[in-house]
Amino acid sequence: MHIVDGALAGEVVIGGAVLAAGGIALGLRHLPLERIPAAGVLSAAFFVASLVHVPVGPSSVHLILNGLAGLVLGWAAFPALFVGLLLQAVFFGFGGLTVLGVNTVAIALPAVIVHYLFRRGVTQGAPLSAAIWAGMGGALAIALTAGAVGAALALSGAGFVPAAKLVLVAHVPVMAIEGVLTATAVYLAAQVKPDLFDTLKGRSA
Template sequence: MVHIVDGALSTEVVATGAVLGIAAVAYGLKRMDIETMPRVAVLSAVFFVASLVHVPIGPSSVHLILNGLTGLMLGWAAFPALLIALLLQAVFFGFGGLTVLGINTVNIALPGVLVWLAFGFMLNRVDGKWLWGIGFAAGSLAIALTSVFVGISLALSGQEFIPAAKLVFIAHVPVMVVEGVLTAAALVLIKKVRPALLSPMQVAGSPA
């Protein structure tokens, strides 16, 4: 439900989303250099693969978004990476939409970048329980912000969408838990196996 489809939002919201999206993607691209191009591409492919994975939760299942982890690993480059993932989903799977690419990119990538700005600098300083905590906070906060942004996009398009917007948030509470645990576990593993990956220098969107 994080993919808003074509036709639901008002023209103003779609246009604002497009403008914000283009600006942020351009900034993300600007912060990528020769060295980071393959890294961003490979990581954006990982996140695309993640979106194909369904994880069971209760009687249902959720497909992963992992935008918190994307932000933490890519910084500002999360914008172009997620735009491409969304474009591929729209063209090859029919998910989401075409005119809403801009607003969807902002709704999914911006929380990732915000989480990175808030927690990114701590990753190489903490360990163990603290890393679990920060990872959980980052992963679940990114999903919470995304569902809030989706809700705001809907609510700004019309009063009648407000119940749906509330439902989007409630429906995402379990997703927040799953993504929080997943993000934390992924960070703990990376920290153990290749700690250098989490140092700020390595984040693709922030060249040293």
């Protein structure tokens, strides 16, 4: 999942860094100071979620949940997920330093896309229909992330194309799992705290 330093072509690394910086700037602009604590604590919550391992047959996968992050955070997903990736790179050695931009775009851009496509469906209607929309969003976010990682690899050289295809195939079960988990998480949230998805809207606390 994590791309490391030295694997990608220079153009891809620089392009990813520029896109990520733009996304982070936009995300921060969408974040009034009043909402910084909520965004920061949610950023920590998604960090914790990414440390959760879910069993798949004899093995296990760790969660990304960027679809759910997009539904809750919107554009703020860019800075919130970037902070998580930065801390993981610095303290855990996951991923790398120069590829932080590419990794941020691969995770946060799908989150923002899911936000625009599925937020309406998730915030309106009964918990069950919200869960179904959220499940589609959760699965789509992983598909887009795998596609972005695959594209970053494929753009860096013809020799990477088979590895890029393997990345896509390996993420099919992850897509299904993230879809189910996002759907059930939203099903619970829609019943327990329906205004969860308005946390970062202008509402005063």
